[in-house]
Amino acid sequence: MDFNSQTTADGVVESSFLLGDVPGVLWSPVSAAAGAPVILMGHGGGLSKRAPGLVARARGLVAGHGFHAVAIDAPGHGERPRPGSDQELVARIGAARRAGGPIVPFVDRLNESLAERTVPEWQAVMDALQTVPGLEASAFGYTGMTLATAIGVPLAAADARIRAAVFGGFYDFGWVTEAASRVTIPIEFILSWDDPELDRPSGLALFDAFGSRDKVLRAHTGDHRHVPASLAEDSNRFLARVLTGVGG
Amino acid sequence: MDFNSQTTADGVVESSFLLGDVPGVLWSPVSAAAGAPVILMGHGGGLSKRAPGLVARARGLVAGHGFHAVAIDAPGHGERPRPGSDQELVARIGAARRAGGPIVPFVDRLNESLAERTVPEWQAVMDALQTVPGLEASAFGYTGMTLATAIGVPLAAADARIRAAVFGGFYDFGWVTEAASRVTIPIEFILSWDDPELDRPSGLALFDAFGSRDKVLRAHTGDHRHVPASLAEDSNRFLARVLTGVGG
Numbered sequence: 001m002d003f004n005s006q007t008t009a010d011g012v013v014e015s016s017f018l019l020g021d022v023p024g025v026l027w028s029p030v031s032a033a034a035g036a037p038v039i040l041m042g043h044g045g046g047l048s049k050r051a052p053g054l055v056a057r058a059r060g061l062v063a064g065h066g067f068h069a070v071a072i073d074a075p076g077h078g079e080r081p082r083p084g085s086d087q088e089l090v091a092r093i094g095a096a097r098r099a100g101g102p103i104v105p106f107v108d109r110l111n112e113s114l115a116e117r118t119v120p121e122w123q124a125v126m127d128a129l130q131t132v133p134g135l136e137a138s139a140f141g142y143t144g145m146t147l148a149t150a151i152g153v154p155l156a157a158a159d160a161r162i163r164a165a166v167f168g169g170f171y172d173f174g175w176v177t178e179a180a181s182r183v184t185i186p187i188e189f190i191l192s193w194d195d196p197e198l199d200r201p202s203g204l205a206l207f208d209a210f211g212s213r214d215k216v217l218r219a220h221t222g223d224h225r226h227v228p229a230s231l232a233e234d235s236n237r238f239l240a241r242v243l244t245g246v247g248g
Numbered sequence: 249m250d251f252n253s254q255t256t257a258d259g260v261v262e263s264s265f266l267l268g269d270v271p272g273v274l275w276s277p278v279s280a281a282a283g284a285p286v287i288l289m290g291h292g293g294g295l296s297k298r299a300p301g302l303v304a305r306a307r308g309l310v311a312g313h314g315f316h317a318v319a320i321d322a323p324g325h326g327e328r329p330r331p332g333s334d335q336e337l338v339a340r341i342g343a344a345r346r347a348g349g350p351i352v353p354f355v356d357r358l359n360e361s362l363a364e365r366t367v368p369e370w371q372a373v374m375d376a377l378q379t380v381p382g383l384e385a386s387a388f389g390y391t392g393m394t395l396a397t398a399i400g401v402p403l404a405a406a407d408a409r410i411r412a413a414v415f416g417g418f419y420d421f422g423w424v425t426e427a428a429s430r431v432t433i434p435i436e437f438i439l440s441w442d443d444p445e446l447d448r449p450s451g452l453a454l455f456d457a458f459g460s461r462d463k464v465l466r467a468h469t470g471d472h473r474h475v476p477a478s479l480a481e482d483s484n485r486f487l488a489r490v491l492t493g494v495g496g
Contacts, residue, residue, distance in 0.1 A: 193456075193465070204452070207467075208441075216479065217441070219455070219465035230489060231464065234482050241478060 001128035012062045019128055022121050023079045024072040025049050027058045028135075037139040037243040038068040038129055040122060040155075040162075042148020044169075044224075045111070046090075048078030057143070057232055065240050068135065072125060074118050074147065086110060103197065108173045111150035115176075118151045119158060126161055141239045145169035145190060145224055150176055157182040164242035166190065166235045169198055169224040172205035180206060186214035186242045188235055195223040214242075249376035260310045267376055270369050271327045272320035273297050274377075275306045285387040285491040286316040286377055288370060288403075288410075290396020292417075292472075293359070294338075296326030305391070305480055313488050316383065320373060322366050322395065334358060351445065356421045359398035363424075366399045367406060374409055389487045393417035393438060393472055398424060405430040412490035414438065414483045417446055417472040420453035428454060434462035434490045436483055443471040462490075 005016045008030065015026045029036070041058050043051050049071035058069035076082030082090070089110040096103045129137045142152045143166040150170060156162045157179040165183070168190030170176065189207040192198055207217045216238070218231050253264045256278065263274045277284070289306050291299050297319035306317035324330030330338070337358040344351045377385045390400045391414040398418060404410045405427040413431070416438030418424060437455040440446055455465045464486070466479050 191465075213469060214476075215469055216476070217439075217465065217467035219467075221461060221463055228462075228464070230486070234485075237482075238478070 001125075001132065010059070010063060012059050019072075019121075019124060021080070022072050022125070023049070024070060024125060025058075026129075027062045027069040029062055029066050029068075032068065032134065033066055035136050035138050036066055036068055037141055037163075037239070038070060038126075038135070038137045039141045039143060039239060040125070040152075041069050041071040042142065042144025042152050043071060043074065043077065044145060045107075045147035046077070049073050050078065054144075057236075060232070061236055061239070065236060065244075067141075067239070067243075068129075068137070070125060070129065072118075072121060074114055074151065076114075086113070089113075097197075104171065104199070108171070111147055111170075112173070112175050114147060115151045115154050119155045122151070122155050123159055126159070139163050139243050141165060141243050143167075143235065143239070145227075153183060154179040156185060156187075164239050166238065168192070168203075168218075168227075169195070170203065170206055171199065172202040172209070177206055177209045180209040181211050184211045184213070186238070187212045188216045188218060188238050190224075190227060190231060190235070191217060191219040192224040192227070193219045193221050198224060249373075249380065258307070258311060260307050267320075267369075267373060269328070270320050270373070271297070272318060272373060273306075275310045275317040276383075277310050277314050277316075280316065280382065281314055283384050283386050284314055284316055285389055285411075285487070286318060286374075286383070286385045287389045287391060287487060288373070288400075289317050289319040290390065290392025290400050291319060291322065291325065292393060293355075293395035294325070297321050298326065302392075305484075308480075309484055309487070313484060313492075315389075315487070315491075316377075316385070318373060318377065320366075320369060322362055322399065324362075334361070337361075345445075352419065352447070356419070359395055359418075360421070360423050362395060363399045363402050367403045370399070370403050371407055374407070387411050387491050389413060389491050391415075391483065391487070393475075401431060402427040404433060404435075412487055414486065416440070416451075416466075416475075417443070418451065418454055419447065420450040420457070425454055425457045428457040429459050432459045432461070434486070435460045436464045436466060436486050438472075438475060438479060438483070439465060439467040440472040440475070441467045441469050446472060 001019045003017045013028045061067045061069050073080045076086045092106040093103045140161045141164045145168040149167040166188045191203045249267045251265045261276045309315045309317045321328045324334045340354040341351045388409045389412045393416040397415040414436045439451045
């Protein structure tokens with residue numbers, strides 16, 4: 001994990017890194033408690049590790065809760081080149097969207113493929129963070145909707161280092177639903193009640209599939225680009241409650 | 249509104265009152281801010297104004313947020329005699345429950361009738377509280393599941409003094425769904441995902457019916473007798489956010 005730049009603002013240290021060919025960002029408190037939880041921040045489809053909403057939530061987790069937060073670019077996102085096979089599916093999603101046709105079959109294939117490639121990348125990031133001096137990471141959380149849920153659910157099913165997760169905005173696709181049934185950590189699921197691109201019954205079925213005994217669905221009016229700030233704060237408190245035992 | 253006894257513990261003043269033939273309890277901070285919001289606390293079917301869960305939530309709203317909280321016994325509950333027509337429906341619900349048969353038709357009829365009688369009682373309580381010296385009540389919130397939702401939804405539809413409400417654990421019955429469509433204040437709806445007596449699609453349909461632009465569904469595992477404490481705290485923060493502009 002090669003750290004290549006660092007800035008500090010508002011009590012948050014922001015460090016860019018490269019791990020193999022995966023670029024990432026780590027946000028940390030200026031004075032971090034030993035063993036403070038690390039929250040893996042997934043980005044949505046077409047976005048990146050520096051999407052403004054993601055950065056704001058990461059800074060809130062660090063400044064408000066003393067956590068570390070980390071983001072990476074998924075393949076074909078941010079600084080990473082897009083393979084031709086991804087490009088073809090992205091083009092099909094765009095064409096279907098413009099034609100008012102169903103995007104779901106292409107979202108399904110693209111997201112499953114991206115999840116297969118990104119899960120081991122997140123695992124390598126966790127391996128590396130466990131060896132960073134001063135971090136001593138032991139508990140990891142995960143948060144992210146849409147593409148980040150497609151990646152995060154199989155990750156949480158595969159890796160016991162993830163102790164709590166916030167998902168949302170995704171579908172009852174067989175491969176992700178099967179992975180959800182193997183997730184038993186506390187989870188929250190954010191459902192955008194009126195999203196024209198996210199089928200409501202499909203989202204409810206995915207929430208239902210999680211094997212977790214401690215799970216909460218939070219549904220809000222509007223689409224997934226307009227999750228209310230109060231719900232993000234609720235999710236932050238949930239991560240704090242599970243990962244540090246504070247606030248509940 | 250005749251106040252007839254008062255006790256103080258843990259910074260909360262608890263006052264019993266009688267308004268006509270309706271007995272109630274008012275919980276207030278020892279030093280209340282002028283115009284502090286008043287939360288109307290509904291009780292579930294078969295319970296009363298002194299149900300332990302209700303009292304704990306009321307005390308939390310007063311001690312944690314500086315609100316007033318007030319509860320009354322619905323007809324046939326707590327200190328109030330049960331009319332024969334209610335008794336017949338209660339007996340039918342009990343018999344259906346023991347036989348494993350459907351309770352819903354009897355719950356529908358009993359709750360609609362109780363709502364018709366209790367809405368004007370709550371309105372009389374609000375009238376009275378607006379004249380209590382030192383209270384100067386201007387903003388009211390409402391919270392309560394099951395029977396309290398059956399009563400609270402028509403109340404919120406009928407009375408603009410209610411500015412925010414937390415409902416839950418109820419059905420898509422025509423009369424309550426129609427009232428929900430006329431509710432436009434911010435609301436939250438708590439849905440118990442695995443409640444054998446609360447049909448999930450019916451609860452989702454009732455949430456969907458609310459006319460509010462600002463509405464959130466919170467679903468939790470288990471039944472309505474086991475709402476997680478963290479969800480109750482989320483609801484308290486929601487009431488504070490809407491009624492005082494604090495916290496988001």
